Amino acid sequence: MPTTNTDQLVNASLKLRRKKERRFKMLGILAIALALCFLVTLMVSILSKGIPGFFQYYITLSVDLDRERLDPIGDLSDQSLFDGQANKIVQEAIFLKTGATSRNEKRAVRKLLSNGSDTRLISFVKSNPKLLDSTQKLKFALDDDADSYFRGFVKKQTPEKQRRLSDLQIEYLDTMNKSGLISYQISDYLFFGSASRNAEMAGIKGAAIGSLLTLTVCFLISFPIGVATAVYLEEFAPKNKFTELIEININNLAAVPSVVFGILGLAMFINLFGLPRSIPLVGGMVLALMTLPTIIISSRAAIKAVPPSIRIGALGVGASKVQATMHHVVPLAIPGMLTGTIIGMAQALGETAPLLMIGMVAFIVDVPGSVMDPGTVLPVQIFMWADFAERMFIQKTSSAIIILLLFLILMNGGAIWLRKKLERRW
Amino acid sequence: MADLDKTIVKCSNVSVFYGENKAINDISIEIERQSITSFIGPSGCGKSTFLRTINRMNDTIEGCHIEGQVMVDGQDIYAPSIDVVPLRAKVGMVFQKPNPFPKTIYENVAYGPRIHGLAKNKSHLDEIVEKALIGAGLWTEVRDRLQDTGTGLSGGQQQRLCIARAIAVEPQIILMDEPCSSLDPIATSKIEALMSELSNDYTIIIVTHSMQQAARVSQNTAYFHLGNLIEYGDTKEIFVRPQDPQTEAYISGKIG
Amino acid sequence: MFLLITAATLLFGVIFYFLGVNKIKRICSQDDIRPNSLFGYHGAYPAILAVVPALVLLSIWLVCDDLIFNSMLEARFPDDLEVKGRQTILILLAQIRNISDGIIVGQPDEWILILSQQLSAWRANSEIANAIMAVGLSVFCGFIGISRINLNFRARKAVETLFLTGLIICSLIAIITTIGIVFSVIFESIRFFKLISPLEFLTGTVWNPEFEGAERAGSGQQGMSAYGSIPLFAGTFLISIIALSVSVPVGLFSAIYLSEYASKKARATIKPLLEILAGVPTVVYGFFAALTVAPFFRETGGLLGLNVASESALAAGFVMGIMIIPFISSLSDDVISAVPQSLRDAALGLGSTKSEAIKKVVLPAALPGIVASIILAVSRAVGETMIVVMAAGLAANLSVNPLDAVTTVTAQIVTILVGDQEFESAKTLSAFALALTLICITLVLNFFALKIVKKYREQYE
DSSP states (O other), X not given: OOOOHHHHHHHHHHHHHHHHHHHHHHHHHHHHHHHHHHHHHHHHHHHHHHHHHTEEEEEEEEEEOOHHHHOSSSSOXXXXXXHSOHHHHHHHHHHHHHTOOSHHHHHHHHTTBOTTHHHHHHHHHHHOXXXXXXXXXXXXXXXXXXXXXXXXXXXXXSOGGGSSSOHHHHHHHHHHHHTTOEEEXXXXXXXXXXXXXXXXXXXXXXXXXXXXXXXXXXXXXXXXXXXXXXXIIIIIOOSSHHHHHHHHHHHHHHHSOHHHHHHHIIIIIIIISOOOTTOHHHHXXXXXHHHHHHHHHHHHHHHHHSOHHHHHHHHHTTOOHHHIIIIIIHHHHHHHHHHHHHHHHHHHHTOOHHHHHTTTTSOOXXXXXXXXXXXXXXXXXXXXXXXXXXXXXXXXXXXXXXXXXXXXXXXXXXXXXXXXXXXXXX | OHHHHHEEEXXXXXXXXXXXXXXXXXXXXXXXXXXXXXXXXXXXXXXHHHHHHHTTGGGGSTTEEEEEEEEETTEETTSTTOOHXXXXXXXXXXXXXXXXXXXXXXXXXXXXXXXXXXXXXXXXXXXXXXXXXXXXXXHHHHTTOTTSBGGGSOHHHHHHHHHHHHHTTOOSEEXXXXXXXXXXXXXXXXXXXXXXXXXXTSEEEEEOSOHHHXXXXXXXXXXXXXXXXXXXXXXXXXXXXXXXXXXXXXXXXXXX | OHHHHHHHHHHHHHHHHHHHHHHHHHHHHHXXXXXXXXXXXXXXXXXXXXXXXXXXXXXXXXXXXXXXHHHHHHHTSOTTOOOOSHHHHHHHHHHHHHHHHTOOOSOOOHHHHHHHHHHHHHHHHHHHHHHXXXXXXXXXXXHHHHHTOSTTOOHHHHHHHHHHHHHHHHHHHHHHHHHHHHHHHHHHHHHHHHHSOHHHHHXXXXXXXXXXXXXXXXXXXXXXXXXXXXXXXXXXXXXXXXXXXXHHHHHHHHHHIIIIISOHHHHHHXXXXXXXXXXXXXXXXXXXXXXXXXXXXXXXXXXXXXXXXXXXXXXXXXXXXXXXXXXXXXXXXXXXXXXXHHHHHHHHHTTOOHHHHIIIIIHHXXXXXXXXXXXXXXXXXXXXXXXXXXXXXXXXXXXXXXXSOOOOHHHHHHXXXXXXXXXXXXXXXXXXXXXXHHHHHHHHHHHHHHHHHHHHHHHTO
8 A cells, every 4th residue: 555755754853742741650650660669768768677566585583472571561551562672682683593693793683674573563463362471473574684685786896895785795685595584575565565665664555545445535526526527517508608607617627737736726725724734634635736738628528428319309209408418418428428437536646746746745654544634646756766765665666657557458448348348329 | 356455344253341331242343445434323322432442542542453354445443463553554544523732723633643744844834734634625715724722613613623633644444433412503514515525545543422423424324222233235225225123223213 | 522513413414404304295185286396396395504604604613713813812922922933933833732631741831731731722612513513403404494384485496596506606616726726836935935036036146045144054044045047947848858869759740650550459559659659657657767777878978978867857858758759659649540531531532652652641731739738738747746756856957957966946845845844935935936837838738739739629620
């Protein structure tokens, strides 16, 4: 067949154009690969640091639970146990196992054990009073320097002056390890311990409960108000300036940086209303204001998705607008509203900056018992731990991050599952 | 040899599937060079789908695949070695709803020649644009406002702009998929007049749901029904003496 | 006490509900006709009236009485008391309150003890008065509700009106929040600008906030405070630019590939994975930036002979960019998909390659939306806090070198307010001024993004 001049020109252009096409496609794939690469790097970094953080090294010691020494007053009260010699008893046990006799040796050995060992012994005695006056094998956490040795962070090769453990201490650790006294197991401190300056005792229990209380307050405030606003704006609000004003405000609030909500909490709730700092109630209130726009917007979408035929049907049988909305439209929109709310809650769970503003940075050891007790939340705990340079803290911080991410996955996954399960095809 | 010259598009046993769904059933047809052929039939019978197989626009639809052979100008266009880019330069298309780019009138027409590298320099490109706009019967109306946006024109003008855009790359065949269905009668008649002029240089295949239009403009007519080619022949013959009873039923308005 | 009264109020609500229903039933059986609303509504009306006003009174009283007591206490402070600013007064008030709660630390002065006793007395009285008022209001309103019940009373309408009023009040919360933010920030900012001129704040190039009378370490002289915010904005700007230079190419090209080239399956798998980047809490990114990325950049820089700070803007900006990728890719994906298929068909029908159609037709058509998404991403970057606090340091350097350590507006706000606060000194107040500028910038950015999106939508409607 004859090739026209145009045909020839077109064919001549093909090679370059095909090359450009390939390059363009490659750029797209490269971009996606890079993004996924970042994600994987982030995950690997967190996991590689965090998974060891779930474990700790413990030492098993035979402890002589001498009643008179542990409970001098004899009534197992906190005061009595505090006055007792729990600390000494634990130390004697480890002196025995290591054969430390001189003052220097004893001092070296003492440092290998966690500072919280006496507390552990005391709580064991309190829960098992019947075992007093017997000898029991108990596990105690190693101090974080000793722990770091077994993880390989403190090396023998480093000159002694630059190490955190002396040669003598390392000798003792090796001896005890050879005797099978050292075990590596899931750290109960991580889950049940509270904030502590000692890495081996630090745990997330306080922060987790604080997060739970704060989120509950946030939900209880933001869900009803958010849903009410969405229902009003979608179903009842007339198209006037006032409604426009509300909508503009909601959109603005969605754009405001989270720190500003913290400032609002500080200036209004704490300074003006006089509420105490660092309590889940104030934290929940601040987060509720932050999450409101999200809930309102997603609830409005859920309501909009309900077809008009439902409303018309209800009105047609004589229901009032309020009845049609509350009896028919809103129940059908609830799944969508819940999905949006759960996602909003997940975002609130990860928020740090606004809670820093209302004072949740304090070092709080007690677990908050109510929304009015001082507490902290998981992301703030992570933030505070991130400052500590000990290796073990880095690992525990990563473990706390893993726990936080697991919660987020659960919540987001739950929201998606809910949406899929309750999805209706109109 | 003479036959080969006369036929520009030859379809043999072409079937088109959307996934599992068979939309076009085993159609064989030969389109005459530099003629106007119209595809008629009730809505949803596959006319547009079949039209789009000729310039492989169905490739853009996911799950759409084809069986059979389509020869354009002696080339099997579905052969694996074929590049669709020059094919679509050779077989242009005008769509049902005018779809000018949100660019200037000039840029709309210049788009095709630019990407294919048809112009040696700017003045050559200007010539191509002018020639295309003249060929589409739009030049006199827009010569002074080539820098206005294409979307600012009236419906009929926009469609002629799309025609100008198509002929700017000097195709051999122009496919028109119900080009007048969204236009008013005056714009329609303008485009119909344009078509007979264009058929001097191009082969035109037009899908239309208006029998009257087919009768007015085309030399050959093909009647489609439910994905099958029922009858194909000289337009006058089809309309005055249809051979197939189905054709007769459609033309007399018994089915639609 | 609060809980007790709340429970009592709710109980009254239930009682009035049944009273209302009974009344209407009685009326109806007397005259043997049906009312215009269901019985339930006649019960709900007095119930709502019994519960809501009382609870509102209870809450407001609880919040306000402490405020009132504080001013009453202050009025009774001894005249010769040495007051070093508001902070002293607040501390004294807190001490008095603690003693009243039973927490006594050390040996407080006589007058403090006396005032604490008075406070305890006031509090006790207030609690009783509150309880009585709440209960009284509850019963009073309940009876008003009951008295309105008769055959002509449109109970359903009344209840629905109350309901709608409730909805409207909830909707007002959004406005109240905005007003709250505006006031708390502006109020303190004005106090700041009384101490430091706005000109110095906006144009000064040294940022060194110190408390009044604080000494520079070791020098024995009073530190010179400076409140020039330019270094902070420069830092914010620098880090945002770095973040954008990561997120825009990656996000945009990902969006293009996903919407134009990827198969349905690939798109369904990859899109959620990218969304994960948006779901990771910023504190995690901050940790990652500080512990992994920053050292990596520093060491790599060292190998290349560059001097990279350990808290470089590069590290913070890079990680922020990663966080922002989904913003750009998601929004751009939406706008690209929204470009009508007819335009693509027209371009392909003329013989374009796919990339030509995208580059010359689809992207120009989608450009307003893409620009809007970039502006929104900038707004996000500017307001980001945790990543910069953890990875970018607090040195108010005025620098455009990404390898240096800089600080941002948000990092300073956090540093200043998460520490000792003295609401009299310029240092604490400066945080509010910074917050004010931050709010203005983000609102302006979002306004423009919205405007562009609106204009763009008009094109296709």
